[in-house]
Amino acid sequence: MLGRVRRAVADLIPPEMRLVMMVGSISFISSLIFSLVGSLAPAFQKDLGIPAQQIGTIMGVYMLSSATSGFLGTLYLDRFDRRKALAVGLTGTFVGLLLTGLAPNYGALIAARILSGIFAGPSNSLSIATLVDNIPHERRGRALGTVSGFQALAQIIGIPAGLEITDLFGTWRAPFLFIAALQATIAVTVIVNLGPQRKHLETGASFAIPDRLRLLGRLLTRPMCLLTYGLQMTGVVPLVAITTIMAVFLVNNLGFPSTDLSVLYLVGGGANIISARFLVGPSIDRFGAGIVSLASTVLMTLAILMGYMGFNPGLPLVVVFALFFITSSARLIVTQTTSMRIPRPEERAGFQSLSSSIQAAVMGLSALSTRYLLGSTPEGRLTGIVPFAIGVIAVGWIYPFLVYKLDGMLAQRDRQAAMAASAAADTPAPARHAV
Numbered sequence: 001m002l003g004r005v006r007r008a009v010a011d012l013i014p015p016e017m018r019l020v021m022m023v024g025s026i027s028f029i030s031s032l033i034f035s036l037v038g039s040l041a042p043a044f045q046k047d048l049g050i051p052a053q054q055i056g057t058i059m060g061v062y063m064l065s066s067a068t069s070g071f072l073g074t075l076y077l078d079r080f081d082r083r084k085a086l087a088v089g090l091t092g093t094f095v096g097l098l099l100t101g102l103a104p105n106y107g108a109l110i111a112a113r114i115l116s117g118i119f120a121g122p123s124n125s126l127s128i129a130t131l132v133d134n135i136p137h138e139r140r141g142r143a144l145g146t147v148s149g150f151q152a153l154a155q156i157i158g159i160p161a162g163l164e165i166t167d168l169f170g171t172w173r174a175p176f177l178f179i180a181a182l183q184a185t186i187a188v189t190v191i192v193n194l195g196p197q198r199k200h201l202e203t204g205a206s207f208a209i210p211d212r213l214r215l216l217g218r219l220l221t222r223p224m225c226l227l228t229y230g231l232q233m234t235g236v237v238p239l240v241a242i243t244t245i246m247a248v249f250l251v252n253n254l255g256f257p258s259t260d261l262s263v264l265y266l267v268g269g270g271a272n273i274i275s276a277r278f279l280v281g282p283s284i285d286r287f288g289a290g291i292v293s294l295a296s297t298v299l300m301t302l303a304i305l306m307g308y309m310g311f312n313p314g315l316p317l318v319v320v321f322a323l324f325f326i327t328s329s330a331r332l333i334v335t336q337t338t339s340m341r342i343p344r345p346e347e348r349a350g351f352q353s354l355s356s357s358i359q360a361a362v363m364g365l366s367a368l369s370t371r372y373l374l375g376s377t378p379e380g381r382l383t384g385i386v387p388f389a390i391g392v393i394a395v396g397w398i399y400p401f402l403v404y405k406l407d408g409m410l411a412q413r414d415r416q417a418a419m420a421a422s423a424a425a426d427t428p429a430p431a432r433h434a435v
Contacts, residue, residue: 018193020131024147025150026090033062039163039265040166040175041248042248043171057368057371058110062114064117065113066120066121066357067359070125071354071361082129082133086123086130087187089122091119093187094183094184094187097116097180101176121356128147128336146277146281160262162178163175227406227409228338228339231335231339231403232355232356232359233359236332236359237395238396239300240367241369242324242389244367245382246324252380253385267322271322276329284333284334289407290400290404292330293399293403299326303324304392304393305389339406342410373388373391
């Protein structure tokens with residue numbers, strides 16, 4: 001029976017789309033694990049009795065543990081069949097989620113978040129590397145746009161549902177238990193349906209630890225790689241700093257009803273998923289990453305000015321809120337599409353793991369920094385918002401300049417490779433002499 005169902009699904013959905021859906025599902029859970037904490041910040045405050053500016057700690061430790069495991073994954077991920085490695089990563093993430101929902105106190109919660117991050121980081125790297133291995137460059141922007149759409153789906157469905165589940169059961173633990181069950185389902189689906197992923201093992205590259213250490217050294221010093229790490233720091237991190245405090249700022253500073261947060265996340269996620277699938281990905285394929293990165297930076301600046309600094313010409317809060325999600329989607333897709341053109345097939349999982357770990361480390365530090373860069377009143381209102389927002393905008397504007405620089409370097413490399421291939425094709429083969 002199961003075999004017939006699988007064959008029916010295979011007939012209805014093309015192989016590339018099935019792969020995109022599986023990778024997107026993994027991305028969905030990862031996005032939900034991280035962002036749900038921010039939306040539940042008021043509930044954490046009430047239950048755990050911690051100051052508002054320290055909510056970032058719960059988000060930060062997850063990202064830092066993800067960064068650590070991702071960094072170590074650079075040394076070993078490419079030596080395995082990616083399907084088997086994904087099975088381990090997805091199973092470990094499930095255990096971490098389950099323990100999060102069962103955590104009896106703040107310390108146990110932090111430990112469970114660390115465990116989730118340890119396995120979630122390599123899982124994301126492996127899934128993206130698998131997608132890149134199997135989808136040609138000319139369709140990769142659209143594919144990554146669709147994956148980013150799944151992240152938006154976490155906002156449009158996951159976060160509002162998590163908030164509603166919290167209200168229904170009266171505890172923030174309930175949505176994490178639901179997510180753990182969903183993660184188990186996704187893990188089984190991926191393991192059963194994803195075929196062996198050994199193409200990168202057939203390149204003849206060595207995966208011994210000394211060779212991987214040399215690869216790590218190259219990935220940490222190669223100019224295009226360094227630009228990629230800069231993209232990750234300046235592209236996504238400013239948005240993490242803002243969204244970490246978003247729910248607390250809306251409820252405590254602006255007086256927005258906490259029971260209506262799900263509506264904002266629903267609309268914001270909807271705008272995100274539409275823009276990722278039908279606007280951002282196709283725009284990158286058609287106009288290039290540079291134009292999209294510049295447009296996303298303009299939108300980010302407008303959203304921060306209107307949402308956090310009071311320069312609102314009268315737009316509804318829901319529209320301003322949606323801009324954050326659209327901007328986040330665009331910058332993520334630009335970074336992934338551009339950076340994954342850099343490594344060779346046998347380097348992809350390692351490169352993705354290293355670059356993701358660097359991004360996760362800075363994201364974690366960004367979330368943790370809110371407790372030092374912001375203050376709070378006894379009533380829970382955040383203070384120091386304006387200078388904090390100005391700093392975020394300043395860092396964010398570095399991003400498009402790095403994108404244009406890296407895009408130019410990649411274009412030059414592609415031209416040189418094409419010229420070399422053309423010259424090799426025009427070179428006559430050595431004449432054969434009869435004996």
